[in-house]
Amino acid sequence: MTDVKKDRPWLIRTYAGHSTAKASNLLYRSNLAKGQTGLSVAFDLPTQTGYDSDHVLSRGEVGKVGVPVSHLGDMRALFQDIPLEQMNTSMTINATAPWLLALYIAVAEEQGADVSGLQGTVQNDLIKEYLSRGTYICPPKPSLKMIADVAEYCYTNVPKWNPMNVCSYHLQEAGATPEQELAFALATATAVLDELRPRVPAEDFPTLVGRISFFVNAGIRFVTEMCKMRAFVDLWDEICEKRYGVTDAKYRRFRYGVQVNSLGLTEQQPENNVYRILIEMLAVTLSKKARARAVQLPAWNEALGLPRPWDQQWSMRMQQIMAFETDLLEFDDLFDGNPAVDAKVEELKDGARSELANLDLMGGAIDAIDYMKAQLVGSNAARLNRIEAGETIVVGVNKYTSGEPSPLMSEDGGIMVVDPAVEQEQIDRLNEWRGGRDQAAVDAALADLRAAASEGHNVMEPSIAAAKAGVTTGEWAAQMRAVHGEYRGPTGVAAGQSNMTEGLDHLREAVDLVSDKLGRRLKFLVGKPGLDGHSNGAEQIAVRARDCGMDITYEGIRLTPDEIVAAAKLDDAHVVGLSILSGSHIPLVEDLMVKMRDAGLGDIPVIVGGIIPDDDAQRLRTMGVARVYTPKDFELNTIMMDIVTLADPKAVAAQ
Numbered sequence: 001m002t003d004v005k006k007d008r009p010w011l012i013r014t015y016a017g018h019s020t021a022k023a024s025n026l027l028y029r030s031n032l033a034k035g036q037t038g039l040s041v042a043f044d045l046p047t048q049t050g051y052d053s054d055h056v057l058s059r060g061e062v063g064k065v066g067v068p069v070s071h072l073g074d075m076r077a078l079f080q081d082i083p084l085e086q087m088n089t090s091m092t093i094n095a096t097a098p099w100l101l102a103l104y105i106a107v108a109e110e111q112g113a114d115v116s117g118l119q120g121t122v123q124n125d126l127i128k129e130y131l132s133r134g135t136y137i138c139p140p141k142p143s144l145k146m147i148a149d150v151a152e153y154c155y156t157n158v159p160k161w162n163p164m165n166v167c168s169y170h171l172q173e174a175g176a177t178p179e180q181e182l183a184f185a186l187a188t189a190t191a192v193l194d195e196l197r198p199r200v201p202a203e204d205f206p207t208l209v210g211r212i213s214f215f216v217n218a219g220i221r222f223v224t225e226m227c228k229m230r231a232f233v234d235l236w237d238e239i240c241e242k243r244y245g246v247t248d249a250k251y252r253r254f255r256y257g258v259q260v261n262s263l264g265l266t267e268q269q270p271e272n273n274v275y276r277i278l279i280e281m282l283a284v285t286l287s288k289k290a291r292a293r294a295v296q297l298p299a300w301n302e303a304l305g306l307p308r309p310w311d312q313q314w315s316m317r318m319q320q321i322m323a324f325e326t327d328l329l330e331f332d333d334l335f336d337g338n339p340a341v342d343a344k345v346e347e348l349k350d351g352a353r354s355e356l357a358n359l360d361l362m363g364g365a366i367d368a369i370d371y372m373k374a375q376l377v378g379s380n381a382a383r384l385n386r387i388e389a390g391e392t393i394v395v396g397v398n399k400y401t402s403g404e405p406s407p408l409m410s411e412d413g414g415i416m417v418v419d420p421a422v423e424q425e426q427i428d429r430l431n432e433w434r435g436g437r438d439q440a441a442v443d444a445a446l447a448d449l450r451a452a453a454s455e456g457h458n459v460m461e462p463s464i465a466a467a468k469a470g471v472t473t474g475e476w477a478a479q480m481r482a483v484h485g486e487y488r489g490p491t492g493v494a495a496g497q498s499n500m501t502e503g504l505d506h507l508r509e510a511v512d513l514v515s516d517k518l519g520r521r522l523k524f525l526v527g528k529p530g531l532d533g534h535s536n537g538a539e540q541i542a543v544r545a546r547d548c549g550m551d552i553t554y555e556g557i558r559l560t561p562d563e564i565v566a567a568a569k570l571d572d573a574h575v576v577g578l579s580i581l582s583g584s585h586i587p588l589v590e591d592l593m594v595k596m597r598d599a600g601l602g603d604i605p606v607i608v609g610g611i612i613p614d615d616d617a618q619r620l621r622t623m624g625v626a627r628v629y630t631p632k633d634f635e636l637n638t639i640m641m642d643i644v645t646l647a648d649p650k651a652v653a654a655q
Helices: 021-033 045-049 072-078 097-110 127-133 140-157 169-173 178-199 202-209 222-242 270-283 309-325 339-361 369-388 421-435 439-454 460-469 473-484 505-518 536-547 561-571 585-598 614-623 636-647 649-654
Strands: 011-013 039-042 088-092 119-122 165-167 213-218 256-260 294-296 523-527 551-554 575-579 606-609 627-629
Touching: 011 309, 021 039, 021 072, 021 309, 045 473, 072 097, 072 421, 072 460, 088 097, 088 294, 097 119, 097 140, 097 460, 097 473, 127 140, 127 169, 127 178, 127 369, 140 178, 140 202, 140 460, 140 473, 165 169, 165 178, 169 178, 169 213, 178 202, 178 213, 178 222, 178 339, 178 369, 213 222, 213 270, 222 270, 222 339, 256 270, 270 309, 369 536, 369 636, 439 460, 439 473, 460 473, 505 636, 505 649, 523 536, 523 561, 536 551, 536 575, 536 606, 536 636, 561 575, 561 585, 575 585, 575 636, 585 606, 585 614, 606 636, 614 627, 627 636
Parallel strands: 011 294, 039 088, 088 119, 165 213, 213 256, 256 294, 523 551, 523 575, 575 606, 606 627
Antiparallel strands: none
């Protein structure tokens, strides 16, 4: 048998981080020992949104969806005994990307690494944060400038680093069609390149274009998703050549990493998710022409809560079996010349080009943020309608729902739970760090940082100096907030009813009937306490409630319990609905329920939705929460009828 030359496999990553820097370091070293070939760092929400662990908005969020990194000491502990000059590290960080990269560079220097040889990626895509994920800080234009600061700095000082990872992943999770995902991501990339172009000599610009990478989503319709990836390759090549005049094909190459779709993972029959994850991985590995450079897979139980190390290992083994046991990497592209594939790719490209032309007429991605957000909310509503109507089948959810209990759900509930004590321990370490600093050096570093931001200079050098001086994440972000201001992104929830009201007549009648009893229109307040920016569920609840005829209030993400209680009092709300997907539901809801009672609003029913284990759901009900919803409660009309019942004064009196 002759030896067959195989392609090199993609980087095998696991998106990981939780509790503390020390605990995450142990997890990283364990995963590397199991054969992981690159690191992918998940940061907690305070770190992502520029708050220290002791900020009021950080309550309940510390260490939940990632690792808290408040200062150089945390970053040092995170990479203890991991030689950064040998790593390829992806950091999923956006608003605070300049700061986290500064901390990373400072630690690499401490390790004695040659910084110019560091390899990795910061996501650094703020536009998708406004559209879908919500971890932004500043308005779009200064945020775009900071993205360019990172790219310009890396181009000169860290040339192998990817300074931006255009992220269409969350666009799909927010409801984007394949054409929207293509167009909105490519429009984001061109906005950044247009910002960068004047900063470098014309002859060097193609090199900088070649450092822009992408991070995409692969859904369950894997043939369409594979065609989408081939369309991405063609369109990016076309844009680089025609729009930017890049003649060298290697700089026009579409380089991307992927995490397959977590949105489609189900709480019901969660073992089925293993098959979903594998099928979705095929979309980004089968076609050599459009194969991912790096792959990270979710775990089977992510719709239930935080995966355990074993769950993550299982997903890693899936990649290793595909890369090393199969013969996939021995063949050229399997789809070249396939007429069905070619036709689908052309269809997707045509749809994306049309949408790109539309965005260009609006002035590009920055000026079209409100439009894109509204389009995503509408597309997501249509997707959910198809699932509710049974037009889109989800096995175990709306068809084939009877089955055996899963033996994978062991006594720990099948998930890992972060110890609540972690938060106070992190705060204690933060206070110890502050107490041990040279405050004069910190003050000087912050003054230099603020001056650079105010005067329009590149913030990377002063950020690295601030990292070394001991500045904290919250202090760095406070300077950006002071100079550029804060931003409230669009919700995409319009005041007027949509054209998707078919099948809602009985609910509209029920809302009218209860509103007559109440003497005014049923008022429903939707709130997102804490730092969780996953707003898709809250938006869809608000849209459906509006279309059912309720008077809704939805002000978007990142509210304190005090702000929600104040809004409930001001609006004289009949029902309050909370959406929390970050795992911080217990402390945030407990805080809100106490404040509701203290404000004399204890009689207003409160409902809560999120990724909430059964034991936690019972605790919430004990606190006085009227209803608890999890991803298995996909029928929005059932939730709407619950709201009507809870608001009905006659029903309340009969209880």
